[in-house]
Amino acid sequence: MPDTAPKGMAMINAFDPRKATDLAPREQAMIERRQRLLGPAYRLFYEKPVHLVRGEGAWLFDAEGNRYLDCYNNVASLGHAHPRVVEAIARQAAQLNTHTRYLHETVLDYAEALLATFPASLGHVMFTCTGSEANDLALRIARAHTGGEGIVVTSLAYHGVTSTLAELSPSLGEGVPLGRHVATVPPPDAYRGGPDMPARFAADIAAAFADLARHGIRPCALLVDTMFTSDGVFPDPAGFLAQAAEAARAAGALFIADEVQPGFGRTGQMWGFQRHGLEPDIVTMGKPMGNGHPVAGLAIRPELLERFGGRARYFNTFGGNPVSAAAGRAVLEVLRDEKLPANAAAVGAHLLAGLSELAERHALIGDVRGAGLSIGAEMVRDRKTREPATAETARIVNALRERRILISASGPGANILKIRPPLCLTREQADIFVGALGEVLAEKGC
CATH class of the missing domain: 3.40.640.10 (Type I PLP-dependent aspartate aminotransferase-like (Major domain))
Structure with missing residues (x-):
């Protein structure tokens, strides 16, 4: 992240061009073109940015046809390209x-x-x-x-x-x-x-x-x-x-x-x-x-x-x-x-239950809260002091991106996973997210 990023902003998962080492030539060229045309105020998500070209339901697709589960974008709330x-x-x-x-x-x-x-x-x-x-x-x-x-x-x-x-x-x-x-x-x-x-x-x-x-x-x-x-x-x-x-x-x-x-x-x-x-x-x-x-x-x-x-x-x-x-x-x-508010309530409850089960096995998850498909999972270094696990959260966000699951973070310590997928999310897709998060936490010893 650029040193000038404002304190308090949840930009922990932002792309930093100074640290980019393994970008494909096409994406590197796009980033350079973007910086030249749009200037320095814009930010890109993730240490390795995603080049998206299409969406359908809760899925997004990159230029190579790879599929990503969208657990973040609340604008296309019915599902992408409904x-x-x-x-x-x-x-x-x-x-x-x-x-x-x-x-x-x-x-x-x-x-x-x-x-x-x-x-x-x-x-x-x-x-x-x-x-x-x-x-x-x-x-x-x-x-x-x-x-x-x-x-x-x-x-x-x-x-x-x-x-x-x-x-x-x-x-x-x-x-x-x-x-x-x-x-x-x-x-x-x-x-x-x-x-x-x-x-x-x-x-x-x-x-x-x-x-x-x-x-x-x-x-x-x-x-x-x-x-x-x-x-x-x-x-x-x-x-x-x-x-x-x-x-x-x-x-x-x-x-x-x-x-x-x-x-x-x-x-x-x-x-x-x-x-x-x-x-x-x-x-x-x-x-x-x-x-x-x-x-x-x-x-x-x-x-x-x-x-x-x-x-x-x-x-x-x-x-x-x-x-x-x-x-x-x-x-x-x-x-x-399509009864999407009811789906948000049902799938959201299922997702909360899955995250709560993860919290029983991983102390890094200090709290899970939400209503419907607006959910926060707070990452802490100590459950008693609630010290924000800011760096760990950044690693989780970027590790999930590598597993083609898109998420971000918020809160004063940028340590709260902000989960707000399209309202058409299914129980199966919720399980994909919980499973991937569990794998990331286990790999990082959290």
């Missing part, structure tokens, strides 16, 4: 693609279908192209409604790449400073469970808003990924977020559920916030919304839009265009028809 989404995109692109300033039924049909998945209180939907745009728009609306600026996020959160979102995404590292209007609280893991965990988490959120107010910064929003994916995946105990949302609202802030990663069936339910029995003020969406096509947006309580909509018009050239709407609607139909 034929129904591909067909919907092609059909609509062959008819019409324009913006939302003309009447067109496709975006309205999609909006109705999407809103039907939410509580009735979330009565409006607005469309963007990326999750970053969706979070940016949500904050604009929240500021207009509350008159405040203060935002509370978790200490290793990731919410987007715009200037506004980068300054409240601590996971981007020390090279991207937080805004003065941003306060952080520890992720749920810091409270180590216990019956008082929800109250302690909520108390810290209340204290963060109070501290912002003491500095003259009026509360605006609590923004959280409902699975705390970048913090290390923390779904339990179910329901704990309800008190956090109450604490935010008591401070005069809105509760924004960032469902860009947990949403669309990944947790075994349609939305991550459902696990906590609450109704957000705003829900932001992205990544899997179009199964690879750039679709994103937000669902919102109508009364929150009154001030914003009365003072500012909203327009996004590509957000809500007919092709994107067709892709999004096809995603909803496939989730329903």
